[in-house]
Amino acid sequence: MKELIDYILRFGNLNKQQTDLIASKAKKFELKKDEYFSEAGKIPKQVGFVLDGVFRFCYFNNKGEEITNYFIDGISFVIDYQKFHSQVIASEYIQAVTDCDMLIFSKKDWDELSNTIVGWDKIEAKIYQKCMTEAIDRRSPLVSEDATTRYLSFIEKFPNLVNRIPLSYVASYLGITQQSLSRIRKNIR
Amino acid sequence: MKELIDYILRFGNLNKQQTDLIASKAKKFELKKDEYFSEAGKIPKQVGFVLDGVFRFCYFNNKGEEITNYFIDGISFVIDYQKFHSQVIASEYIQAVTDCDMLIFSKKDWDELSNTIVGWDKIEAKIYQKCMTEAIDRRSPLVSEDATTRYLSFIEKFPNLVNRIPLSYVASYLGITQQSLSRIRKNIR
DNA sequence: TTTGCTTTTTACCATTTGTTAAATGATCGC
DNA sequence: GCGATCATTTAACAAATGGTAAAAAGCAAA
Numbered sequence: 001m002k003e004l005i006d007y008i009l010r011f012g013n014l015n016k017q018q019t020d021l022i023a024s025k026a027k028k029f030e031l032k033k034d035e036y037f038s039e040a041g042k043i044p045k046q047v048g049f050v051l052d053g054v055f056r057f058c059y060f061n062n063k064g065e066e067i068t069n070y071f072i073d074g075i076s077f078v079i080d081y082q083k084f085h086s087q088v089i090a091s092e093y094i095q096a097v098t099d100c101d102m103l104i105f106s107k108k109d110w111d112e113l114s115n116t117i118v119g120w121d122k123i124e125a126k127i128y129q130k131c132m133t134e135a136i137d138r139r140s141p142l143v144s145e146d147a148t149t150r151y152l153s154f155i156e157k158f159p160n161l162v163n164r165i166p167l168s169y170v171a172s173y174l175g176i177t178q179q180s181l182s183r184i185r186k187n188i189r
Numbered sequence: 190m191k192e193l194i195d196y197i198l199r200f201g202n203l204n205k206q207q208t209d210l211i212a213s214k215a216k217k218f219e220l221k222k223d224e225y226f227s228e229a230g231k232i233p234k235q236v237g238f239v240l241d242g243v244f245r246f247c248y249f250n251n252k253g254e255e256i257t258n259y260f261i262d263g264i265s266f267v268i269d270y271q272k273f274h275s276q277v278i279a280s281e282y283i284q285a286v287t288d289c290d291m292l293i294f295s296k297k298d299w300d301e302l303s304n305t306i307v308g309w310d311k312i313e314a315k316i317y318q319k320c321m322t323e324a325i326d327r328r329s330p331l332v333s334e335d336a337t338t339r340y341l342s343f344i345e346k347f348p349n350l351v352n353r354i355p356l357s358y359v360a361s362y363l364g365i366t367q368q369s370l371s372r373i374r375k376n377i378r
Numbered sequence: 379t380t381t382g383c384t385t386t387t388t389a390c391c392a393t394t395t396g397t398t399a400a401a402t403g404a405t406c407g408c
Numbered sequence: 409g410c411g412a413t414c415a416t417t418t419a420a421c422a423a424a425t426g427g428t429a430a431a432a433a434g435c436a437a438a
Contacts, residue, residue: 179417
């Protein structure tokens with residue numbers, strides 16, 4: 001639980017009473033490898049906070065190919081932000097890539113934090129903005145780089161991931177086929 | 190000025206006194222084609238609102254190539270959000286691609302809005318979140334699509350841009366060379 | 379119009395990536 | 409351990425894209 005509070009306090013100041021309230025709303029939760037935290041076609045009902053494990057955001061394109069948009073490795077919120085807040089059905093999946101330890105907040109409890117803690121909205125906005133900026137900063141350069149460069153920067157950004165997750169996920173994140181990725185990995189050695 | 194207030198009111202309710210305050214802070218401003226609204230190496234000092242014209246976000250990679258990250262066409266805020274709010278030097282450029290009519294707010298005036306108008310921060314956060322979601326939703330699919338598909342979705346998303354801006358910008362946005370883009374354009378006809 | 383400059387197109391060849399298929403490795407339940 | 413299944417690698421060929429250079433087209437100033 002300390003991980004959560006430490007994380008939040010990096011984005012704003014809260015007193016003990018406030019952090020206790022937050023902690024009281026967080027429920028321990030475990031997700032097994034391959035299970036979904038949020039699914040396309042369903043309204044996201046929870047906010048997650050990853051204590052340990054890897055998640056990925058993914059969707060299917062019109063050719064039925066699975067595209068990985070993003071990975072989350074360890075300490076971080078995991079949430080389909082827009083869809084959760086507007087309570088609209090999601091269009092992408094959030095899947096556990098490994099067994100995951102997490103904390104979850106129900107929509108009701110999360111709303112209560114917003115209504116009870118002065119400044120909570122601002123903290124939440126800051127956290128979201130940091131995550132989005134990070135996501136777009138990682139994702140954007142991929143468009144103009146060749147596959148080898150993309151793979152190298154993937155390793156740099158997610159150094160702990162390569163040997164823990166299926167390479168097919170990495171390939172779909174990099175926008176190349178598994179075969180290409182395999183070839184690239186061979187040439188780098 | 191009506192465009193600005195209409196735009197803002199889509200994200201929250203404000204009374205006349207509040208919208209008048211906002212309007213009083215906005216200064217008319219014109220930027221000529223090719224001029225920069227914000228530059229790498231400088232701290233962003235202004236928030237812009239585009240009334241008419243096209244902007245692009247761009248930067249230089251380590252090979253000296255110019256990469257276009259994003260276009261803004263008409264009615265929208267234009268701002269290097271993170272760098273403006275943290276008052277840190279920017280790492281990318283925001284350039285007028287055509288002559289532009291805009292409104293600008295100084296950092297001082299923008300902060301004053303935040304301190305004076307209750308709920309302003311929440312509205313600003315909503316606007317930012319919408320823009321970021323839009324940006325990432327447009328940018329992300331580009332990674333896994335081939336160049337022709339990327340060009341077609343560019344035309345779809347920015348239908349008014351193709352014949353108003355240099356194709357070199359489009360190519361750098363799509364992550365391909367001008368020659369490839371030219372070839373693709375020929376094959377589509 | 380002409381001139382000079384920039385943008386866009388074209389062509390040729392090298393390189394990268396995709397496609398298909400098969401072989402090898404790894405994992406899981408029996 | 410054994411077979412079944414899934415993940416990964418390898419190979420050969422096809423298709424797409426990049427690099428370079430040069431020609432063509434567009435544009436603006438004299």
